[in-house]
Amino acid sequence: MLAFLIKRLANAIFVMLSVSFIAFMIFRFVGDPVELMLNEQATQVQRDELRTRLGLDQSFIIQFGTFVSNASKGDFGISFRNQQDVLAMIAERFPATFELVIVATLISLIVGIPMGVITAIRRQTWYAETMQFTSIIGVSLPSFVVGIGLILIFSVWLGWFPAFGRGDTVNIGWWSTGLLTHSGRMSIILPALSLSLFQITLVMRLVRAEMLEVLRSDFIKFARARGVPARIIHFRHALRNCLMPVVTMTAMQIGGLIAFALVTETVFQWPGMGLLFIQAVTFVDVPIMAAYLCIVALIFVVLNTLVDISYAIIDPRLRGAEK
Amino acid sequence: MTELQVPSAAKSQPGRIARFLDSDLWWSFKSSKSAVGAAITLGLVIAAALLAPVLSPQNPYDLASLELWNAELPPIWMEGGQMPFLLGTDVQGRDILSGILYGTRISIFIGLASVVVSLAIGIVAGLMAGFYGGWVDNVLMRVGDVLLSIPIILVAILVSSVAQALLPPELREAGISIVLVLAIAMYSWVQYARVVRAQTMVERRKEYVQASRLVGTPARRLMLKHILPNTLTPVFVTATLNFGLAILIEATLSFLGVGMPPDQPSLGTLIRVGNQYLFSGSWWIVLFPSIQLCILVVSVNMLGDWLRDALNPKLR
Numbered sequence: 222m223l224a225f226l227i228k229r230l231a232n233a234i235f236v237m238l239s240v241s242f243i244a245f246m247i248f249r250f251v252g253d254p255v256e257l258m259l260n261e262q263a264t265q266v267q268r269d270e271l272r273t274r275l276g277l278d279q280s281f282i283i284q285f286g287t288f289v290s291n292a293s294k295g296d297f298g299i300s301f302r303n304q305q306d307v308l309a310m311i312a313e314r315f316p317a318t319f320e321l322v323i324v325a326t327l328i329s330l331i332v333g334i335p336m337g338v339i340t341a342i343r344r345q346t347w348y349a350e351t352m353q354f355t356s357i358i359g360v361s362l363p364s365f366v367v368g369i370g371l372i373l374i375f376s377v378w379l380g381w382f383p384a385f386g387r388g389d390t391v392n393i394g395w396w397s398t399g400l401l402t403h404s405g406r407m408s409i410i411l412p413a414l415s416l417s418l419f420q421i422t423l424v425m426r427l428v429r430a431e432m433l434e435v436l437r438s439d440f441i442k443f444a445r446a447r448g449v450p451a452r453i454i455h456f457r458h459a460l461r462n463c464l465m466p467v468v469t470m471t472a473m474q475i476g477g478l479i480a481f482a483l484v485t486e487t488v489f490q491w492p493g494m495g496l497l498f499i500q501a502v503t504f505v506d507v508p509i510m511a512a513y514l515c516i517v518a519l520i521f522v523v524l525n526t527l528v529d530i531s532y533a534i535i536d537p538r539l540r541g542a543e544k
Numbered sequence: 545m546t547e548l549q550v551p552s553a554a555k556s557q558p559g560r561i562a563r564f565l566d567s568d569l570w571w572s573f574k575s576s577k578s579a580v581g582a583a584i585t586l587g588l589v590i591a592a593a594l595l596a597p598v599l600s601p602q603n604p605y606d607l608a609s610l611e612l613w614n615a616e617l618p619p620i621w622m623e624g625g626q627m628p629f630l631l632g633t634d635v636q637g638r639d640i641l642s643g644i645l646y647g648t649r650i651s652i653f654i655g656l657a658s659v660v661v662s663l664a665i666g667i668v669a670g671l672m673a674g675f676y677g678g679w680v681d682n683v684l685m686r687v688g689d690v691l692l693s694i695p696i697i698l699v700a701i702l703v704s705s706v707a708q709a710l711l712p713p714e715l716r717e718a719g720i721s722i723v724l725v726l727a728i729a730m731y732s733w734v735q736y737a738r739v740v741r742a743q744t745m746v747e748r749r750k751e752y753v754q755a756s757r758l759v760g761t762p763a764r765r766l767m768l769k770h771i772l773p774n775t776l777t778p779v780f781v782t783a784t785l786n787f788g789l790a791i792l793i794e795a796t797l798s799f800l801g802v803g804m805p806p807d808q809p810s811l812g813t814l815i816r817v818g819n820q821y822l823f824s825g826s827w828w829i830v831l832f833p834s835i836q837l838c839i840l841v842v843s844v845n846m847l848g849d850w851l852r853d854a855l856n857p858k859l860r
Contacts, residue, residue, distance in 0.1 A: 232689075239690045243699075247706055354578070361845040363792050365799050366834045369819060373827055384823070480695030487800055488819075499800055502705045514702060518694050525693065 225533055233526045238289070240518040244511035245288045297512035302504050307512045311494055316396050317387055318486070318493030322478045324400075324413040326471060329420035334460075334467065336421070337428025341436065342455050352425070359422035364481065368415040368488035375411060383408050385490035412489040416482060420474060427470060431463035465535075473528050476521030572854040579854075582846035589840055593652055596645035603642070634818070634829045643814055644836050650810040651840065654724055655791040659783055662729035666736025667779070671767045673737065674744025685741070688734035696731045700793055703727040705802045717808070724803055728790050735782055743775035777855050784848035788841050795837055811837040 279287075291297070297307040336356075340349045376384035388404030390397040399405025435441060436459055444454050483495025490496065494513060501509035564570055573579050592599060633639055669688075673681040691699070707723040708716070747753060748771065756770055797803035798812025799819075806813055811833050818830030 235686075236690050236693045240694055243694075243702070247702060357846060357849060358842050361788065361792075361842040362838055363795055363799075363841065365796060366815065366838060369815065369822065369830055369834060372822060373831065377822060377827065477695055480698050484697070484796055484800065499701075502701060502800075502802060505705070505709050510702065510705075514694075514698055517698060521695060522693060 222533070226530065229526055229529055233522045236522050237515075237519060240522075241289050241292055241515055242285065244292075244514050245285050247511055247514075248288075248507055292512075292515055297515070298508040300501075300506055300509055302501070302506045302509075307508045310497065310509065311512055311516060312395070314492060314494040314497050316398060317491060318479060318482050318495060320398065320400060321409065321412055321416060321482055321485070321491060321493060322475060324409055325417035325420060325478060325482075326475060328413055328417040329424050330467075330471065332417075333421040333424025334428050337425040337463075338432060338455060338460060340425065341429045341432035342451075353429075356422040356425055359418055362418065364415060364419060365484050365488050367418050368412070368485055371411045371415050372488070382411050384411070387492055412485050412491050415488070416478065416485045420478070423470070423474070424467060427467055428460075428463055431466060432459055435459045435462045469528050469532060473525055476517070476524045479520055480517050569854055573850070576850050576854075578846050579850035582843040582850070585839060586843040586847065589648060589836075589843065590652060592645055593648040596642070596649055599645060601639055601642060634821075634826075640828060640832050643809060644811070644833050647809050647811045647814050647833060648836060648840065650721075650804060650808065651791050651794060651812070651837070654721055654728075654794045654804075654810065655787050657721075658725045658728035658732070658790045658794075659787050661725055662731075662733040662786070663736055663779070663783060665729065666733035667740055667772065669733065670737040670740025670775075671744055671772065674741040675748060675763065675767055675771070677745075681741070684737065688737055691731055691734055696793070697796065699731060700727045700797055701800065701802050703730065704797055708802065716805075720804060720808070724794055724797065727797070728793050732786050732790065735786065736779055739778045739782055740772075740775045743778065744771050747771045747774050781848065781852045781855055784851050785845065788844035788848060791837075791841055791844065811840070 295308045299305065300307055300310060336352055340352050343349045372384045375381050383404070386408060387399045388406070388408035389402040390399045390405060391401045392398075399409060432455075441454060441459060444458060449458075480495075482491075482493060483498055485491065486493045486495040487499050494516075497509065498513040500506075501513070573583075597603070634643070669684050673684045704720075704723050704727045707727070708720060711719040711723070744767075753766065753770060756766055761770070794803060794810060795812030795815070798810050799816045801816060804810040804813045806817060809817070814833035815830055815837065818826075818833060821827075821829050
């Protein structure tokens with residue numbers, strides 16, 4: 222078990238080092254920071270001075286080392302565009318993205334699990350087949366098209382929900398939440414729905430596959446033979462055995478959702494980290510791009526590692542398989 | 545060499561087409577309604593895109609043919625709609641239908657090109673990793689692991705935005721599509737590599753490979769001529785599903801503004817541009833390209849889904 226833990230952690234650290242290497246390379250590719258920071262008339266002495274001050278006269282490896290050690294302390298430098306601390310800018314936007322992702326995840330579980338159960342236990346009926354068919358379409362629809370469609374129908378034509386922004390927010394400490402105000406709750410519905418659509422189909426397909434598996438097992442047959450009502454068999458005995466993979470998959474998907482939320486945030490002009498990133502991309506604001514990449518990758522890697530480790534704790538067979 | 549073999553093979557056995565029509569694959573295709581429907585739809589979409597110069601009433605790239613008084617015309621069935629603008633026009637007087645047909649071409653081209661590039665990288669990497677094992681395998685698969693542990697969309701955005709910022713202006717026009725293809729391929733080769741590697745490791749130990757090795761067949765020939773054909777079935781399924789994914793990623797990048805530029809619009813770019821007029825009432829500018837994109841991706845994915853089931857020996 223200890224060997225497994227160390228291997229997983231080493232793997233996570235290796236991935237994070239590679240990601241910070243990519244982030245570091247972006248800085249090097251985009252151009253000489255000295256040229257960007259000084260004006261045309263600067264003398265060679267001034268240039269050399271700035272170069273030394275920024276550590277750019279050091280070797281490549283030392284520069285990368287400095288970047289990694291600064292990044293691990295949360296110091297990603299200052300935005301090229303508006304001269305603010307990058308980490309503070311991202312932290313300010315984080316609650317918006319996090320709330321969006323959590324609400325989307327909840328929607329996908331609340332809608333996806335019952336749909337999965339129904340398609341598994343009523344396999345031959347027309348409504349189960351329709352759900353199965355729409356799930357293929359659901360996987361294929363581009364998320365930004367879904368978002369635009371929702372805006373067109375529910376905001377432009379019906380006028381039920383606001384089309385962009387986050388509504389009014391309330392500050393609890395440094396965390397700003399939109400979930401406590403009416404306009405905030407109305408604003409989150411459409412973006413969360415469009416972000417969760419892909420997730421719903423994933424949950425549904427997973428629950429269906431697991432249910433079909435469990436329903437074939439002996440203890441279900443035995444419960445049937447004993448005359449336990451179908452409702453109790455399906456929802457209490459069978460479903461409970463399906464939930465473990467659903468929970469782990471959901472946990473692993475949250476990292477991906479945070480990254481993918483940038484598309485939804487662009488469509489709905491949702492003031493989260495993703496929108497900040499996309500705006501930074503348009504202005505080639507490299508410190509923000511690099512910091513966002515590192516932070517999202519960190520969330521992604523930490524979640525995946527935690528899920529892997531918890532799997533190994535729950536299911537001892539996996540520890541052997543890893544070796 | 546293959547050209548010489550084909551005529552003799554055709555004489556001795558029933559033709560390739562006849563054999564194909566007799567196969568299990570064709571049978572399962574015919575009996576699947578959604579596969580036939582998807583294939584017909586996809587065929588129509590591709591044909592329309594290829595015939596775009598013939599079919600479309602206007603060349604959307606030819607600025608001289610645009611007339612500003614034709615701007616923001618609604619579709620033909622609505623009040624104010626005019627021939628020949630069946631689906632209406634955008635704010636510059638560009639015909640929406642023509643834009644869609646030309647845009648579909650670009651979307652399909654980038655999707656196909658990125659599948660081909662990632663197939664090439666993935667097959668070579670997978671064969672090498674599976675055949676040689678050892679450190680080659682370790683390095684290649686490690687790189688793949690790292691790529692898969694970062695969200696794809698981020699990598700693609702970063703690669704294409706940084707590359708576009710670096711491209712000299714005179715190369716920009718041709719360069720952007722190449723950059724996009726590489727950005728998409730950079731991620732998806734890993735899947736092919738994993739599939740090919742797993743299969744190669746199985747095949748490598750089989751007797752025909754051992755025998756061939758004994759008579760001194762060079763490794764390159766062994767990999768490409770003997771092992772590769774036996775790994776292709778799962779690769780083919782992955783490629784179909786990835787084609788749909790590649791079109792989606794390209795559309796997403798273009799929508800976010802780091803893909804195709806407005807003077808060479810793909811479907812994603814058209815949607816990005818049209819999205820700005822969502823609130824001004826000109827919904828057709830964004831709606832029709834979106835529908836076309838959905839039709840394209842859904843039909844490709846349905847074909848891929850069917851192919852996966854049809855070629856899966858466990859489900860037969």
